[in-house]
Amino acid sequence: MRSLLNLLFIFIIALILGLGSAWYMIEEGSALTTSRVGPWSVWRSAGKPDADPYTKAHMARAGRLPITATSALYFFANDDETGNSLLSSCEYVVEGRPLNAAWWSLAVYDGTGRLIPNKAGRHSFNRTDVARRADGSFRIVLARSARPGNWLPTAEQGSLKLVLRAYDLRDADSVLDKAAAERGLPTIRKVVCG
């Protein structure tokens, strides 16, 4: 009886550890599969036929069909620069220089991945429709109510998710190079909450 209980205990602990670690590495990624650059994280092998099993499992669960990471990259941010969750109740400034891609688009979703309804019908800014400064850099403001310039409307409440997609990248490897990427990817700065 004692040894049977022992076996059951071993099995339950193994089940928790095995499934828990699998879930975490598939859902959140790990050093094996994802790179973190400032607030952004990117699945390095998304869409590649020779991707590792974690990346394939993640994409299957997400139900997405990303373009192969050799020619496009998708960066996700749930947090701001300081590591706090992005919230609709706060205002953020996203500033950056154009990515080295033929086309890029920065879009905001709510925490569950839905687009946020707003009167302006505005959910993203991209390489062609963002207003830029003379030196090519841009500044996008995430806020509930209208702001001058590039205003990306957010929801009444709840968390936010930013997706930066870059199509036809000139050099995916250099974007994934941490130092280069940190110079190239936009920053997400909290301005005020309330």
Next chain:
Amino acid sequence: MRTVMVSALGIVLLAALIHITAVLSLPYLAPKNAWARVSALSEANRMVVLPAASPSHQSLPLMASDVRYSVCRFNLDSGPVRLSTQILDDLWSIALYTPRGENFYTINGRELKRSRIEIIISTKNEVGVKAGASLLDEIEDLVVVDSPVREGIVVIRAPLLGPSYAAQTEAALKRGACSRKLPASNLIR
């Protein structure tokens, strides 16, 4: 002491086995993977222009609202499939996927350098094209892609240069087609 060591080892080995099984089986078990979602949109070998992503509807998760998409779920069981589409811009891209979401072929407008493209998707050597290269020389806008799978997904992405381009882009995507009809004269069946 010995029992504790054996138990710990048992836990680690069993946990590793469960971990590996879960990771490897998930792509086949995930109920709402892309293949399931695309299959729900239309029958095989039919091009569908996806409705623009909106707060109330997204055909696929995390679609871009400033990109227009069309998809075709191809099935090569009864022969090659022909995909034809306009390419309005260098930024347009055509991506072919296996049912597991592996993007085995991608080409964009910049690489194509033409405004209209026909792609024949076939399993290896099935089309009976005598020589791919010479065929390409003869017909400028025909590309033959060997598919590693008998079923898969085509996604055409058309990024909008601005909101005012939406209608024009959607109309161009609607003129695209996915079908079993092949340009008979150039292919030996």
